[in-house]
Amino acid sequence: MSEYERIYLSSPHLGEWERKYVNEAFDTNWVAPLGPNVDGFEAEFCELTGAKYAAALSAGTAAIHLTLILLGIGKGDEVIVSDLTFVASANPVMYVGAKPVFIDSERGSWNMDPELLAEFLEARRKVGDVPKALMLVHLYGQSGDIDAIQALCEEYGVILIEDAAEALGSDYKGRTPGTFGKAGIYSFNGNKIITTSGGGMLVSDDEAFINHARKLATQARDPAPHYQHTEVGYNYRMSNICAGIGRGQLKVLHERVTQRRAVFDTYVREFADLPGIEFQPEAPWGKHTRWLTCLTVDPAKAGIDREKLRTTMLEVNIEARPVWKPMHMQPLFAECECVGGSVSEALFDQGLCLPSGSNMTDGQIARVIETFRSCF
Numbered sequence: 294m295s296e297y298e299r300i301y302l303s304s305p306h307l308g309e310w311e312r313k314y315v316n317e318a319f320d321t322n323w324v325a326p327l328g329p330n331v332d333g334f335e336a337e338f339c340e341l342t343g344a345k346y347a348a349a350l351s352a353g354t355a356a357i358h359l360t361l362i363l364l365g366i367g368k369g370d371e372v373i374v375s376d377l378t379f380v381a382s383a384n385p386v387m388y389v390g391a392k393p394v395f396i397d398s399e400r401g402s403w404n405m406d407p408e409l410l411a412e413f414l415e416a417r418r419k420v421g422d423v424p425k426a427l428m429l430v431h432l433y434g435q436s437g438d439i440d441a442i443q444a445l446c447e448e449y450g451v452i453l454i455e456d457a458a459e460a461l462g463s464d465y466k467g468r469t470p471g472t473f474g475k476a477g478i479y480s481f482n483g484n485k486i487i488t489t490s491g492g493g494m495l496v497s498d499d500e501a502f503i504n505h506a507r508k509l510a511t512q513a514r515d516p517a518p519h520y521q522h523t524e525v526g527y528n529y530r531m532s533n534i535c536a537g538i539g540r541g542q543l544k545v546l547h548e549r550v551t552q553r554r555a556v557f558d559t560y561v562r563e564f565a566d567l568p569g570i571e572f573q574p575e576a577p578w579g580k581h582t583r584w585l586t587c588l589t590v591d592p593a594k595a596g597i598d599r600e601k602l603r604t605t606m607l608e609v610n611i612e613a614r615p616v617w618k619p620m621h622m623q624p625l626f627a628e629c630e631c632v633g634g635s636v637s638e639a640l641f642d643q644g645l646c647l648p649s650g651s652n653m654t655d656g657q658i659a660r661v662i663e664t665f666r667s668c669f
């Protein structure tokens with residue numbers, strides 16, 4: 294047991310309404326994977342994000358899996374995926390028997406590099422082997438360069454899917470990332486900017502697509518009085534209890550963004566004089582939520598490396614994490630193609646995510662700052 298209180302990377306932060314919606318579910322016995330909170334959560338999510346149709350699911354990963362199934366992606370197909378991401382972006386590609394191809398990040402936003410993508414697509418077009426779909430990940434609360442990537446997808450006939458699991462509350466030229474592609478997915482896992490204790494959302498402009506997703510998510514029941522099934526189904530719906538938490542969390546999303554950005558601003562101000570530190574930039578095209586405050590540490594200038602900083606903080610029970618280990622460096626994907634990779638490798642080598650919770654106290658933030666500064 295450490296004598297220090299644990300400071301988490303990102304922990305749940307409830308508002309005033311979650312309990313009311315959950316109590317309502319208990320009081321009316323809607324304790325099932327359907328009910329008024331699920332319907333309300335979907336409708337309110339659409340209102341907030343500008344999405345046309347939404348299906349509340351048991352996880353963001355489930356939303357990606359259903360998307361790939363609905364797009365008919367399977368054995369022999371390839372899906373382009375951002376190289377620098379959490380493995381949940383790429384795992385569903387494996388579930389359906391397809392193969393991911395990874396594209397490196399660009400320095401400006403840490404997200405998929407449109408120039409590398411253009412080179413890759415042109416090379417593949419020449420040999421008549423363009424992948425079916427592309428999964429653009431919006432990392433750590435910062436959207437990728439959607440216009441550039443969407444234009445390439447249109448030019449080469451690639452279906453755009455957006456993994457916006459980490460970017461709810463952010464903005465791309467005034468619109469919500471996740472609502473540009475054929476499908477967008479969000480996560481309400483416990484460490485995300487808002488949570489349902491676990492859950493996800495699938496959105497699309499295509500009503501039939503979302504209706505079909507809902508059907509597949511409930512064991513693919515055909516409309517018949519008895520149990521009849523024509524397709525393989527899944528048990529992926531969100532419970533009415535979790536959706537109640539989600540409805541309350543939606544009300545405080547904007548507040549949470551403001552709070553996380555304030556945590557980030559404090560770090561920037563307090564570390565301004567430290568050498569070799571660079572924060573993940575905010576791209577010119579839209580608001581970064583600062584879901585996580587991420588920075589790189591150049592050991593040649595800082596005189597200390599990322600790992601030493603991380604372990605020093607861990608010694609006093611402060612949770613800081615390395616930036617995602619790129620997919621092309623994962624043993625799981627050793628056989629998969631990666632276009633570029635040096636940027637994501639450098640970001641992994643030097644990148645650190647600091648405690649960023651919207652419910653951190655001033656005292657906790659001060660303790661992170663003091664510990665971090667003491668290393669220099």
Ligand SMILES: *Cc1c(COP(=O)(O)O)cnc(C)c1O
Nearest residue numbers: 352353354379381382458480482
């Ligand atoms: C969290 C996350 C997911 C998966 O969401 P779950 O709800 O945990 O299944 C997918 N992609 C990215 C980039 C994530 O960060």
